[in-house]
Amino acid sequence: MLSRVANSLYWMSRYIERAENIARIVDVNLQMLLDLRNLDEERLAQHWLPIVETTGDETQFFQLHKKATGQAVTEFLVFQTENPNSLVSAICQARENARMIRDQITIEFWEELNRLYWFVKTPEARRIWKESPSEFFQQVKNSSLHLIGLGYATLLRNEGWWFVQIGKFLERADKTSRILDLRSGALPEKGAPEAAGQPEALEWSAILHSCSAWDAYKTLHGAEVHPRGVVEFLLFNDDFPRSARFCVGQLNHALRRISGVPDGRFCNDAEKLAGRLVAELQFSTVDEIFGRGLHLYLDQLQSKLNDIGAALFDAYIFQQFNNLEDEIMVQQEEQQQQSRTIRKTHL
Amino acid sequence: MPTKPKTQPIKRLLSHYEPSGFFDEMLDGEGRIRPHYRQFQELFQTLTTREFEHKRQSIDLAFLRQGITFNVYGNSAGAEKIFPFDLLPRVIPAGEWEMLERGLAQRITALNLFLRDIYHEQKILRDGVIPPSYVLTGKHFRREFVNFNVPKDIYIHICGTDLIRDNKGQYLVLEDNGRCPSGVSYVLENRRAMKRAFPAMFEGIGVQPVEHYPQELLKMLHHIAPAGVADPTIVLLTPGAYNSAYFEHTYLARQMGIEIVEGRDLVVRDARVFMRTTKGLQPVHVIYRRIDDDFLDPTVFRRDSLLGVPGIVHAYRAGNVSLANSIGTGIADDKVMYYFVPRMIKYYLDQEPLLANVPTYLASEAEDQKYILENLDQLVVKAANESGGYGMLMGPKATRAEIAAFRKKIEAEPRNYIAQPMISLSRHPTCVDDDNYFEGRHIDLRPYIIYGEKIAIVPGGLTRVALRKGSLVVNSSQGGGSKDTWVLYGDE
Numbered sequence: 001m002l003s004r005v006a007n008s009l010y011w012m013s014r015y016i017e018r019a020e021n022i023a024r025i026v027d028v029n030l031q032m033l034l035d036l037r038n039l040d041e042e043r044l045a046q047h048w049l050p051i052v053e054t055t056g057d058e059t060q061f062f063q064l065h066k067k068a069t070g071q072a073v074t075e076f077l078v079f080q081t082e083n084p085n086s087l088v089s090a091i092c093q094a095r096e097n098a099r100m101i102r103d104q105i106t107i108e109f110w111e112e113l114n115r116l117y118w119f120v121k122t123p124e125a126r127r128i129w130k131e132s133p134s135e136f137f138q139q140v141k142n143s144s145l146h147l148i149g150l151g152y153a154t155l156l157r158n159e160g161w162w163f164v165q166i167g168k169f170l171e172r173a174d175k176t177s178r179i180l181d182l183r184s185g186a187l188p189e190k191g192a193p194e195a196a197g198q199p200e201a202l203e204w205s206a207i208l209h210s211c212s213a214w215d216a217y218k219t220l221h222g223a224e225v226h227p228r229g230v231v232e233f234l235l236f237n238d239d240f241p242r243s244a245r246f247c248v249g250q251l252n253h254a255l256r257r258i259s260g261v262p263d264g265r266f267c268n269d270a271e272k273l274a275g276r277l278v279a280e281l282q283f284s285t286v287d288e289i290f291g292r293g294l295h296l297y298l299d300q301l302q303s304k305l306n307d308i309g310a311a312l313f314d315a316y317i318f319q320q321f322n323n324l325e326d327e328i329m330v331q332q333e334e335q336q337q338q339s340r341t342i343r344k345t346h347l
Numbered sequence: 348m349p350t351k352p353k354t355q356p357i358k359r360l361l362s363h364y365e366p367s368g369f370f371d372e373m374l375d376g377e378g379r380i381r382p383h384y385r386q387f388q389e390l391f392q393t394l395t396t397r398e399f400e401h402k403r404q405s406i407d408l409a410f411l412r413q414g415i416t417f418n419v420y421g422n423s424a425g426a427e428k429i430f431p432f433d434l435l436p437r438v439i440p441a442g443e444w445e446m447l448e449r450g451l452a453q454r455i456t457a458l459n460l461f462l463r464d465i466y467h468e469q470k471i472l473r474d475g476v477i478p479p480s481y482v483l484t485g486k487h488f489r490r491e492f493v494n495f496n497v498p499k500d501i502y503i504h505i506c507g508t509d510l511i512r513d514n515k516g517q518y519l520v521l522e523d524n525g526r527c528p529s530g531v532s533y534v535l536e537n538r539r540a541m542k543r544a545f546p547a548m549f550e551g552i553g554v555q556p557v558e559h560y561p562q563e564l565l566k567m568l569h570h571i572a573p574a575g576v577a578d579p580t581i582v583l584l585t586p587g588a589y590n591s592a593y594f595e596h597t598y599l600a601r602q603m604g605i606e607i608v609e610g611r612d613l614v615v616r617d618a619r620v621f622m623r624t625t626k627g628l629q630p631v632h633v634i635y636r637r638i639d640d641d642f643l644d645p646t647v648f649r650r651d652s653l654l655g656v657p658g659i660v661h662a663y664r665a666g667n668v669s670l671a672n673s674i675g676t677g678i679a680d681d682k683v684m685y686y687f688v689p690r691m692i693k694y695y696l697d698q699e700p701l702l703a704n705v706p707t708y709l710a711s712e713a714e715d716q717k718y719i720l721e722n723l724d725q726l727v728v729k730a731a732n733e734s735g736g737y738g739m740l741m742g743p744k745a746t747r748a749e750i751a752a753f754r755k756k757i758e759a760e761p762r763n764y765i766a767q768p769m770i771s772l773s774r775h776p777t778c779v780d781d782d783n784y785f786e787g788r789h790i791d792l793r794p795y796i797i798y799g800e801k802i803a804i805v806p807g808g809l810t811r812v813a814l815r816k817g818s819l820v821v822n823s824s825q826g827g828g829s830k831d832t833w834v835l836y837g838d839e
Contacts, residue, residue, distance in 0.1 A: 001626075
């Protein structure tokens with residue numbers, strides 16, 4: 001498979017997953033506000049600012065907006081194309097990558113992604129969003145889930161497929177950890193949290209809803225929402241397809257399907273780092289994490305995920321790539337040498 | 348403005364349509380439907396206006412959804428348009444097509460012999476059939492490739508020849524596109540859309556298929572593989588996702604099941620071409636390139652080209668990789684060479700041309716130049732090496748200032764200009780507004796000729812239509828659209 005193609009498949013998949021997760025985050029937060037009364041401006045800013053921080057673009061946000069009001073934050077996260085990580089930007093990027101590898105994906109997959117692109121680009125999308133943000137986010141989420149389903153049902157299980165999986169699970173693990181991080185500020189810096197009061201419980205429930213984890217959590221833990229339970233569930237659950245452990249496990253598996261190297265061994269840094277992270281997520285407890293501080297732990301988790309992404313790039317995408325000037329020079333040297341040998345043989 | 352009654356579209360078409368003054372493809376001089384359109388008419392008249400409208404909208408939407416679009420240059424990124432599609436098909440009877448097929452085959456054979464000759468012995472120049480200076484000073488004559496042997500002696504592997512019909516209905520060749528002709532994907536997609544919208548018509552009428560084009564193309568690419576390579580790796584080289592024909596590139600690559608690569612995916616080592624893959628470098632043997640000569644290799648042609656592959660020409664010369672089309676075919680697209688094609692046919696094949704040229708005057712011949720300059724307001728003047736409807740003067744429609752400007756250009760560089768009388772292109776009923784109202788619009792035809800072990804031409808080609816009223820310019824970049832082209836199994 002062409003390295004460029006692998007790269008585009010990976011990013012296409014990451015951006016689709018990113019768009020879906022932004023929809024999840026913003027949707028849940030808007031709904032949560034409906035449950036909280038009497039919020040003054042400061043409380044509102046306290047609510048919205050962590051969401052901007054979650055996507056990691058705080059500086060840019062304040063270049064474009066004065067205050068972290070609900071409207072400014074949602075505009076920034078959803079529609080603003082100046083923000084390269086906004087929902088609309090992510091969909092544009094996903095489609096742009098798909099366009100470059102149009103021959104590698106099925107017509108069904110392409111048409112759905114293209115449809116989503118034209119949907120968010122129309123005034124109709126904004127109208128729906130104004131009338132009912134939930135409806136808008138629902139459409140984006142559905143489209144993303146539809147794409148995942150189309151992928152499972154129509155894409156060839158070749159090397160490219162595993163790059164798609166890696167992009168998806170890397171992004172999902174990262175976003176789950178960032179969603180969880182939304183509440184880490186409310187916890188004691190170190191040590192296990194107390195049972196949550198009513199407003200806090202609502203916010204922790206919102207976290208579960210963001211990850212479509214509400215029903216699964218209830219099955220395991222009952223209706224009472226405890227911060228400790230939520231953290232454990234979203235980080236360490238073996239079977240929930242959005243938990244960090246599950247995602248990193250899948251990511252590790254996909255890496256090995258590309259190289260053919262079995263578990264417990266590695267042939268490049270991406271596999272080494274992914275293997276380590278799997279082990280860490282398998283052999284850690286939630287109490288250890290609270291002992292070190294949740295925020296710190298999540299921060300480190302995110303940078304480990306970044307390292308895996310960078311190592312993947314080194315291993316498969318950019319090997320032996322000269323810039324154009326160097327390449328021209330290499331060619332000229334080669335051709336000159338050759339004409340010299342030819343001349344010699346003629347003598 | 349004529350009234351628009353709510354009847355079936357075909358009845359309205361006949362009651363308001365005025366074919367006067369031009370050759371109309373569907374109606375004869377008395378306004379009767381021509382025999383080869385009768386079956387279509389019978390089926391089409393069962394449609395109500397509403398059904399027609401519904402089919403039209405669903406096809407447009409399908410094209411947008413599938414991303415069957417072209418990019419508009421000089422516009423911000425993401426400026427994509429669908430190539431407007433008109434539902435009324437252009438119909439060609441079998442007998443007429445056979446004549447065209449023979450004429451096109453004759454023409455490409457002569458062109459390939461001409462290219463082989465001017466890059467080797469140059470007999471046609473020595474025998475005085477074509478003045479040598481016309482070839483040797485041609486902008487796209489690649490003297491570096493004189494005495495170079497291209498695989499199987501084929502220069503033009505894919506040719507898109509533009510045909511028009513004059514006011515008597517005679518077919519004329521307008522130009523040959525022997526470099527990277529585009530548009531064939533629309534032939535295939537238009538057919539697919541029409542089959543979806545009107546399945547019963549295809550059953551009833553009997554239309555020759557076009558779907559085998561990608562197989563014919565792939566067969567040809569296999570045929571030209573370097574000697575000794577049994578199972579060649581074939582790729583399509585595209586300038587990238589921002590090229591106006593990118594959709595077509597991915598489409599053809601997918602249909603042929605070959606890899607689509609950009610310049611940066613390829614690398615040359617030891618005069619061999621490789622592609623960068625996740626498993627390292629892999630050899631490439633045949634390249635269907637959709638990049639012009641000028642941009643192909645920055646070590647040989649334009650140094651500032653970011654699209655090309657440094658060293659690829661070296662590998663080509665070494666015989667380790669084959670290119671389609673070959674380097675140096677641009678000289679055959681030169682409009683001055685076009686003038687000589689009938690003579691080439693006579694010289695190399697000793698045959699009379701089956702397809703006539705449009706009468707052409709060369710500005711570099713004294714007598715012709717005099718005529719051109721005296722009749723600038725009557726003629727169409729074209730730059731010898733421009734395409735896409737650019738660099739031309741439409742005399743009858745031009746302002747005085749435009750004519751004066753062209754006069755200067757012609758006098759300064761006569762070698763670069765030719766002139767032709769204004770040909771009134773044939774017209775075809777075409778849906779012209781949202782109320783499904785029909786008017787005659789000018790059309791042309793671009794068949795795609797593949798020259799491999801044999802010559803293969805899929806029946807029909809791309810019918811382009813100038814959607815602006817009275818316009819003769821059919822290019823997609825200038826308000827053109829397209830129609831499906833039906834070649835019948837019989838003559839009715």
